[in-house]
Amino acid sequence: MTGLSLRRRAVTRGVIKPDKTTDGFILKSGRSVVAEESAALRLAAKGIGKDFTRAVRLLLAASGKVVVLGVGKSGIIARKIASTLSSTGTPSVYIHPVESLHGDMGLIAKEDIILALSYSGETEETAKLLPLLAKEGLKIISLTNNPDSKIARYSDIVLRLNIRHEACPYNIVPTSSTAAMLAVGDAVAITLMRVKGFNSSNFARLHPGGNLGKLLNLRVSDLMHKGRENPVVRTGSTLKAALAVMTGTRVGAVSITDRRGRLAGFFTDGDLRRGLECGKAGLACAIDGLMTKKPFCVYPDTMAIEAARIISARKIDNLPVIDRKTFRPIGIIDEKDLLKEGLI
Numbered sequence: 001m002t003g004l005s006l007r008r009r010a011v012t013r014g015v016i017k018p019d020k021t022t023d024g025f026i027l028k029s030g031r032s033v034v035a036e037e038s039a040a041l042r043l044a045a046k047g048i049g050k051d052f053t054r055a056v057r058l059l060l061a062a063s064g065k066v067v068v069l070g071v072g073k074s075g076i077i078a079r080k081i082a083s084t085l086s087s088t089g090t091p092s093v094y095i096h097p098v099e100s101l102h103g104d105m106g107l108i109a110k111e112d113i114i115l116a117l118s119y120s121g122e123t124e125e126t127a128k129l130l131p132l133l134a135k136e137g138l139k140i141i142s143l144t145n146n147p148d149s150k151i152a153r154y155s156d157i158v159l160r161l162n163i164r165h166e167a168c169p170y171n172i173v174p175t176s177s178t179a180a181m182l183a184v185g186d187a188v189a190i191t192l193m194r195v196k197g198f199n200s201s202n203f204a205r206l207h208p209g210g211n212l213g214k215l216l217n218l219r220v221s222d223l224m225h226k227g228r229e230n231p232v233v234r235t236g237s238t239l240k241a242a243l244a245v246m247t248g249t250r251v252g253a254v255s256i257t258d259r260r261g262r263l264a265g266f267f268t269d270g271d272l273r274r275g276l277e278c279g280k281a282g283l284a285c286a287i288d289g290l291m292t293k294k295p296f297c298v299y300p301d302t303m304a305i306e307a308a309r310i311i312s313a314r315k316i317d318n319l320p321v322i323d324r325k326t327f328r329p330i331g332i333i334d335e336k337d338l339l340k341e342g343l344i
Helices: 003-012 021-045 050-059 072-088 097-101 124-135 176-195 200-206 208-215 239-249 268-277 306-312 333-342
Strands: 066-069 092-095 115-116 141-144 157-160 230-233 253-257 263-268 318-322 330-335
Touching: 021 176, 050 141, 050 157, 050 176, 066 072, 066 157, 072 092, 072 115, 072 176, 092 097, 097 124, 115 176, 124 141, 141 176, 157 263, 230 239, 239 253, 239 268, 253 318, 263 268, 263 318, 306 318, 306 330, 306 333, 330 333
Parallel strands: 066 092, 066 115, 115 141, 141 157, 230 253
Antiparallel strands: 253 263, 318 330
């Protein structure tokens, strides 16, 4: 037998194996898992139909909370779904099925809706609990891959995952199934959020802390320079007078007002440099010819993140803040203050 045929036999017998430590193998493995789970999500999306609509309508009509159940990896996903529902305007709680069988059923009220997660639909602990809940008259929605399972039989509505294969090469480790469960749970939560008209203001009320709270709650009025730190001069003032007011504050800009006190223009360090370059910025010059007319401005109740977006997009250092009714400049918001808050 030739050396080549011996090598072929060795390969077919699994004697010669690919080197699994190479960059190529590692990258191929990682990409295949993501591709497998992406395919699973596409199948899950195709499975969203009339039962999904029924489930959302049932949850909309509920006067109680959503009780999400799950064990193992499904339990981890259940916790996340319960958290997402609560943070988007649908009160929800996760309860472990085992703990429910040992007293935590007392947390479940008759007006609540049950959302039970089980890939196989045969999870022993959940399967024991659902008949008891059904007996109490609670409505049950299940999220499973098996519409003929025990859990599905005790459910009023079954949301099927349509998973064909886990991303695990042995079809054992929950991967595609948990990704699909999470996606369908998010679909339920966000659909409820949209139908209820739950907006960013509602979201901000439920997320007062951390960076997310800062993004949603911080307004221009919380950061702007006001009072003595808000330099203002009248139209007709000289450049010398405007610079004197500017240098008396920490911001490199000054608002210019008309006779009625309304914002007429804005003058910054950048305007000064440009005026010097073209020979127009003599100290005796009127500020009117150097200022930016009809400048971008914001209101005190504008979200700080929106002011940060304008400053970044326009590549400017600061913005005048004006009163909505009188159009009078009441402050200046500076890029440095937004940077300090992590908004830029």
